[in-house]
Amino acid sequence: MGTSGNFSAVVSRQPFRLAITASAVHKGQLRAGDVLQCDERGATIGRTAGKPSAETLLHIEIARRRGAGAVLHTHSVWTTVLSDLHAAGGGFAIEGYEMLKGLHGVRSHDHREWIPILANDQDMPRLARRVGETLDRFPEAHAFVLCRHGLYTWGDTLADAERHIEILEFLFETIGRTQASGSRLEASGHAADRSL
């Protein structure tokens, strides 16, 4: 939607080169000139008209710690709603859904995915450090959320990362709507029992 979100792909590991969408560009109208290259410090390579995304340091942190080939960051209403509702817990769990099987390495619905939530921050170096700490603390996580901001996920390829976005957006909406409906049924005695 509009200028929100940013996308990157690793084009080279030695030396480290990341292709990332320029800042303030409408993501639905990207042209070749709107994608810039950066090194591992976020400095632009080559002669360019625009600035790289303000969140370049976060993409670099994820690409290097997870060995990701592509990193995608999106804003959505349900991501934002859930980040707010679960901020106090530092994250929320998604488990038992068949749709989890599309996440890299997940073979069964009987899987518990913890989605860490970090407080938002305009200080990018500081936020990048906290992102790194979060990735180390949750080595199995496929994604994390910045509170009242958006979702970050990654994959070996752009297609893998895109599939993660699809799956997580679906699950966030499902959980959001279930929570909106479920407590009322619980209050009236219709508790959902997972042991069928």
Place this chain on the structure above:
Amino acid sequence: MGTSGNFSAVVSRQPFRLAITASAVHKGQLRAGDVLQCDERGATIGRTAGKPSAETLLHIEIARRRGAGAVLHTHSVWTTVLSDLHAAGGGFAIEGYEMLKGLHGVRSHDHREWIPILANDQDMPRLARRVGETLDRFPEAHAFVLCRHGLYTWGDTLADAERHIEILEFLFETIGRTQASGSRLEASGHAADRSL
């Protein structure tokens, strides 16, 4: 959405031949080579590049017990939300809706459709057996739901099965939203009275 869901159609009854979508193919980008043929044991017929859908045994179970010409399996947010909210009851009822008249053999809104909910399972032969037991136990059912997974329905033709998907998705969303709103009106004294 993406690689979720799977579709099949019976191309021959003697011998039994089922055409089914291949595993891990994006259902919005199906090409002829993405549809495989199986026999009644789920074994692929002919030389093919892909594997049949992991849920082939479920399609076979439905096609044979119900004499269906086509079987459709879809994932949707509302299906998943309702499957969760009503899992404890083993299913949920939909009655009194004009839209039920689009289901095969239903001539009036004054009809009660019971939607069985089965626990999900990665063991396909075991799940296929439970699907068979469910179909026998509820001979009038037009569909069933796998908890936190999705909807299965069928029909004489692909068009019939597709109409069932449309109708059931509409009704699931209607029921989901009614439940989300209704209990609050009940709590405040505005109980819905069906006897107009």
Place this chain on the structure above:
Amino acid sequence: MGTSGNFSAVVSRQPFRLAITASAVHKGQLRAGDVLQCDERGATIGRTAGKPSAETLLHIEIARRRGAGAVLHTHSVWTTVLSDLHAAGGGFAIEGYEMLKGLHGVRSHDHREWIPILANDQDMPRLARRVGETLDRFPEAHAFVLCRHGLYTWGDTLADAERHIEILEFLFETIGRTQASGSRLEASGHAADRSL
């Protein structure tokens, strides 16, 4: 959506001739042969392949009592949800919304529109009589709802009737979502005060 809903337009008043969509036709794929002509008793004029909509008698009742030039009947999730939540009251009121100004003859948001809700019925002559009684009882009404079925509205032209559908669907969704959110704010002390 699919085969649900039906549309009609009066092509002649003396003799009374109504053009109406045929039964069981996908409304998103209408062709010229899918529109039939009926007289004031619902009998088809001319040689046709299909049957007129099952609800032809309702269209005739509305066209004649209101002098409408076109009658539109649609199914939507929000119409169905609200019909259910308010069935006990025999209808529900919509007032104070700027969007009401698009209804024929309404010049201000300071208008109270009562939407009558009738129980559904498969006996069309009987339902048509009750529709007639409802239209007589509420001469100012621009629309009515069949419970767990759908919305009927009309206008001098198809464009007028279509504008009514747009406006009412918008208002039904707005009211549905407000009711879903509002009672919680009321419970916590944030009552909405209309006297600004």
Place this chain on the structure above:
Amino acid sequence: MGTSGNFSAVVSRQPFRLAITASAVHKGQLRAGDVLQCDERGATIGRTAGKPSAETLLHIEIARRRGAGAVLHTHSVWTTVLSDLHAAGGGFAIEGYEMLKGLHGVRSHDHREWIPILANDQDMPRLARRVGETLDRFPEAHAFVLCRHGLYTWGDTLADAERHIEILEFLFETIGRTQASGSRLEASGHAADRSL
């Protein structure tokens, strides 16, 4: 949606000339002849077929007090729902969201945007005066809402104003859905804690 909403752009400041969409025109089907020019009193310039939008005086008030280059007015379900839920408070606050950074002059998510809500009114000169008082009272506001009517926002250019519409509609939906879900979690002890 349909004939609702209206858009304007300042084409000249001395003399003041505002280009504004004509009244009762379908905004999805605008042609050149549907845009009229007015002076600072709302009187049409030149020979035209239609009348300017009924809300022209509001656009003039905003364009002159804020020095805006374009003014956009839209109706949406979430705007209408929130206007109703928060009417008693005279407005509502949006704070802490990254998406606020797209509003003119806002550099951080750590920003509190107050959205004033005015009662609707068919008396345009009177409403224009109240709009002027509101703009003076809240000099930092980027937008305001007319209760049960819609959203007004503006910008230096049409693109800026359009970006504001996108951002505010996103935030209204996010807040609406959070409020619909949040109170239940609060009631059950899962209070959202902003200090992560």
